[in-house]
Amino acid sequence: KWQGKWLLIFNHTPRKWPFEYYWSFALADSLAPLQRGENPFRLPEDHYPLFGPVDSLAPNDWLEVNDHFYAPGETYQNTPHLWISDDFVHWQLAGTIKELVGTDPGICFDGEKIHLFSENHHLLMHAELDVKNLRAIKNESVLDVHDHTGDADCIFFNNQWHLFFDDGPHLHYRLGHAVTSADGFPYKWKLENDFFGPYNPEQGQRWDDDDEQGNRFGTGDADLALEDLTLYMVYERPIGIAYRTLTEVFDDRDQSVQIRFWYDNNGDGQADAKSSWQALRA
Numbered sequence: 001k002w003q004g005k006w007l008l009i010f011n012h013t014p015r016k017w018p019f020e021y022y023w024s025f026a027l028a029d030s031l032a033p034l035q036r037g038e039n040p041f042r043l044p045e046d047h048y049p050l051f052g053p054v055d056s057l058a059p060n061d062w063l064e065v066n067d068h069f070y071a072p073g074e075t076y077q078n079t080p081h082l083w084i085s086d087d088f089v090h091w092q093l094a095g096t097i098k099e100l101v102g103t104d105p106g107i108c109f110d111g112e113k114i115h116l117f118s119e120n121h122h123l124l125m126h127a128e129l130d131v132k133n134l135r136a137i138k139n140e141s142v143l144d145v146h147d148h149t150g151d152a153d154c155i156f157f158n159n160q161w162h163l164f165f166d167d168g169p170h171l172h173y174r175l176g177h178a179v180t181s182a183d184g185f186p187y188k189w190k191l192e193n194d195f196f197g198p199y200n201p202e203q204g205q206r207w208d209d210d211d212e213q214g215n216r217f218g219t220g221d222a223d224l225a226l227e228d229l230t231l232y233m234v235y236e237r238p239i240g241i242a243y244r245t246l247t248e249v250f251d252d253r254d255q256s257v258q259i260r261f262w263y264d265n266n267g268d269g270q271a272d273a274k275s276s277w278q279a280l281r282a
Helices: 032-036
Strands: 006-012 020-028 051-055 063-065 068-072 081-085 091-096 103-109 114-120 123-130 135-144 149-157 160-167 174-181 223-227 230-235 240-245 257-259 278-280
Touching: 032 230, 032 240, 063 103, 068 103, 103 149, 114 135, 114 149, 114 160, 123 149, 149 223
Parallel strands: none
Antiparallel strands: 006 020, 020 051, 063 068, 068 081, 081 091, 103 114, 114 123, 123 135, 149 160, 160 174, 223 230, 230 240, 257 278
């Protein structure tokens, strides 16, 4: 029903966390109006809220793979859950993701396997998701952020994997960034500098006001989307969106491309002539 649309899924609750979560989503035809300061999102009246209430549980990330939707949940009482849907509307709780090390997993797909990146204090953990048996396998620490971290989001562009995550004192986050090569994934991450957060007033970032318990919240929970050559980053409290235009990176140093043609002049299925090899730019 929403093929070709952008879907922004989020959690909300009429009461204080961690009581009853609802899932909802907003809908956009394009993200480009954001660059003009226009909000392209609208709430679908026929599916708002989308799903709920779900007591103390809510999706931390979501992914579509081969016409199936997967949503690993925020971890509550050490029980990370997975929801699955075939139409994005009707969700079924598949159960607890067994043997997952860490909490609040982000999810991505490399074309063959589904990967989870979860938080474990100052470490980001990686595991492959065995959907059939609902198990996290090959749990390993892949990045030491050196501070409290979490809510990892992984995306591939410009021939690199990019990992975005919370970085900083708990609930006072900035957004961190790490990269690895296509061959190195899901390991060999290189930490880049923190690039976005509440100490950047020129980016519209500032501390939120104290809540009833005296807590303050910084930026957190980055989710990335790529439309053409523009990278969009969604972040929370409240939901905001920033963008950056990318410079395409072409690296052809290890590539060689040639082409030649065979000709069948009389239609008998056999080549009668062929061209020489022609070199092409990678």
